[in-house]
Amino acid sequence: MNRPLARLLAGLLALGVLGAGGCASVPSESQVTPLKKISEGQGPALPPGPGDETNPLDLVRGFVNASGSSENRHAAARRFLTADAQNWDDNASLTVLAEQFDTVYAHPPGENRAVVRLRGQQLGRITANGSFAPAEAPVELDVAVSREDGQWRIDGPPSGTVVRLGDVRSNYKKVRLYFVDPIRHSPVADLRHLALSPARSLPARVVEQLLGGPSDALSGAAVSAIPRAVRLRSNVATSPDGTLIVDLTELGNLDEGQRWLLAAQIVLSVAEVNVSRVRLLDDGAPLLAKEPVLSRETFADLENADDPRPDIPGLVVVAGKARPLMGTELGAPLGAAPGVAGLDLAGAIMSPDGQQVAVVNRQGGRSLLVGKLGGPLGGTGVQGVALSRPSWSPTGGELWCVRNTDTVVRLTFDGAKHPMRAPLDASSLTALGPITDLRLSRDGLRVAAIASGRLVVGALARSTDGGAVVRNVRMLHAGQLTNLITVDWRAADQLAVAGRAAQNAVAMVSVDGLDLSPVPTNNLTPPLTSIASSPGRPLLVTDQNGLWSFGADDLGTWRQLSPGAGVIAGYPG
Known part of the structure; x- marks a missing residue:
């Protein structure tokens, strides 16, 4: 065992008593030197302030645009305020606004006073600790303005800052803590x-x-x-x-x-x-x-403990038979393997360590089978009219599946690798409607699902007695991402989704919901029915004409791997 892991294991048992609180190699010794305090330093040039002839509507628009810069307590935005309004509490909150917004008069303006109504779409808020909390809703804010020394200035700013999404991306850094x-x-x-x-x-x-x-x-x-x-x-x-x-x-x-x-x-x-x-x-x-x-x-x-092993193949189900996938090369069907021959598969997923495979057999209804690849597959007792593709935990010690779109099943394994039902409270997920797909994250602490055609994410809390609860469930981009069918994890903090709608048929979404990036769909024919994603591997989707690959070697376009409807791919995990 290497030294880092040995040191890590030394304190594992004691971790449970700790509260939830608060690059090249380097020499082990260096000369002690005086410290230099990390200070404010020189920031970028501030955005311009209001012009001398700025009207109230443009004044409020300029104020919102300037609020993206937090330099020196939002000094750029304060240029739009009267002297009496300089006590503006810019840190009360940070509302993230969609790019397009309107400024209109709330009522006819006077000669020296006016009220401007800001109308737009709120995407959510960035909290005091820097995390993004999605909360899509229309927003209307009334902003009072008055003449000061002959120029229009804001004397009734909203509490906190209102910042466009593009300005958040330009002026804030996304950091993984x-x-x-x-x-x-x-x-x-x-x-x-x-x-x-x-x-x-x-x-x-x-x-x-x-x-x-x-x-x-x-x-x-x-x-x-x-x-x-x-x-x-x-x-x-x-x-x-x-x-x-x-x-x-x-x-x-x-x-x-x-x-x-x-x-x-x-x-x-x-x-x-x-x-x-x-x-x-x-x-x-x-x-x-x-x-x-x-x-x-x-x-x-x-x-890197949860990084997928590159030597473990993905599995692609074509005409009911599983075929291994390495890169973009499909291997021969595994139909001759014991326990697999004669099965009519609707999905197959390898465990992250490559030791087991879980399949959905659609003969006589749907049933979940599990076992070693190349060995006999045994029943799990999970059957239904519909079963989602299975999802493994990072260690391969748990297997999840959705039965009949309304019951999330969690299986664990004993020392002999026999599956057994394990306690799970997923009511916060199932309360959102029919679930068509569910995937455990590659770090094992989150779950993503498609519920009522929309993307939801939650945290997974496991207890030392073997129980698990899905909590802190959030719906991401409910207004833009609709009619979704399937989801997978692109990285620990990014999801890939696909669905029926031509707009955003394939998209990447950050796990907190702040970022949404559509993927080009040239060569694809929606609706899409499956997606598979994994770090460092090509993105795979199934459309009406077959299985398609999108990766670094595909020159920005989708390349067909296998023709025919109903092809289903899955990477380990």
């Missing part, structure tokens, strides 16, 4: 959106957000290896050689394994803002005595 799966003790990414300016304070802000614990989306599912009482002993700073200095205090009595997990959380998180070297201190002394300077590569084994 890392927390911990309390059962598997592996890193779990939690998306945050932090203002780019001032850039030099980004590492300090990342550390501060880590101390605050997981976002609401992962509340109750992920935990932090950083105890609740921990705080910064001094400002996060950087030494002249570029090493980030993080000095913590009140850590308590942590063993080496717990310290290793804590260090992994901080180092992997600040690496997201281009920090390559970190010195972690506990009341001024090295947090890890044998590793005074850390980098992302220090925790490579831990970070």
Whole structure:
């Protein structure tokens, strides 16, 4: 066993008592140098303020456009305010607005006063900890304006900031903060959106957000290896050689394994803002005595634990028979394998470790079978008029499936690999309507599903007694993504969806719902019926004419892998 994993295992049992709180190799020693505080620094040039002859409608529009820049407490937006309105609380909230919005008069304007109504579509809010909470709804805000020194200025700004989606993308950085799966003790990414300016304070802000614990989306599912009482002993700073200095205090009595997990959380998180070297201190002394300077590569084994193995093939079901898929090459049907011969398959998925395969047999109704590839497949007791394609947990220790679109089934395996029903509360999912597809994330702590034709995501909370609950369920882009059929995980923080509608027939969606990116559909013939996605592998979809591939080698267009309707593909997991 390598040294990082040995250290990790040393503290696994103790992790459960911790609260949910708050790159090249580097030399193990370096000369101590004076610290340089990470300060505000020079930000980008501010957007222009209002012109001398700006009318009330354009004034409010300009105010919204300028609010995208958070530099110096939204100094650009404050140029649109009267002197008396400079106490505007810009930090009260951050509403994300769709690109197109209107400004109209709420009633006929006077000579020196007017009320401008801002009308648009709210996509959601970015909370104080930088997480995005989707909340699609029409929005109308009345903004009072008046003449000051002969020029129109805003004297009744809305509480908080209203920022267009495009300006969020331009002025905020998407950052993965890392927390911990309390059962598997592996890193779990939690998306945050932090203002780019001032850039030099980004590492300090990342550390501060880590101390605050997981976002609401992962509340109750992920935990932090950083105890609740921990705080910064001094400002996060950087030494002249570029090493980030993080000095913590009140850590308590942590063993080496717990310290290793804590260090992994901080180092992997600040690496997201281009920090390559970190010195972690506990009341001024090295947090890890044998590793005074850390980098992302220090925790490579831990970070990459859930990466799919490239040697395990995908499986494609053509005319009821499973065929292996490596890259874009289809192998011969597996129809001669024991337990597979004579079956009429409607789907087949390998476990992430390649040790087992789960299939849906459609002879005499649908039934879920599982076993070793090349060996006999046994029944699981899961049968129904309809069964979704199965989904494996990262370890291969759990298998999920949706029966008759209204019952989510969770199977676990004993020491002899016999499947058995396991406790699961998925009522927050099934309450949203018929479920046509469901996929466990590759880090095992989230679930994505298509319910009533719309995309929903939730967190998966597992208990030490073997139970599981799907919680914090959210619907993503309900207004834009409709008539969906299928979903899969492109990465730990990104989903791929496909459906019946010509618009957004194939799309990529961030797990928090902020980003939506349609994928070109040239050569495809909607409606689409299946999608398969995995990191580093081509995107696969099935349309009316067969199975198609879209990857780096396909030159921006879809390439047919297998003709015929009803072809179903699935990558391991």
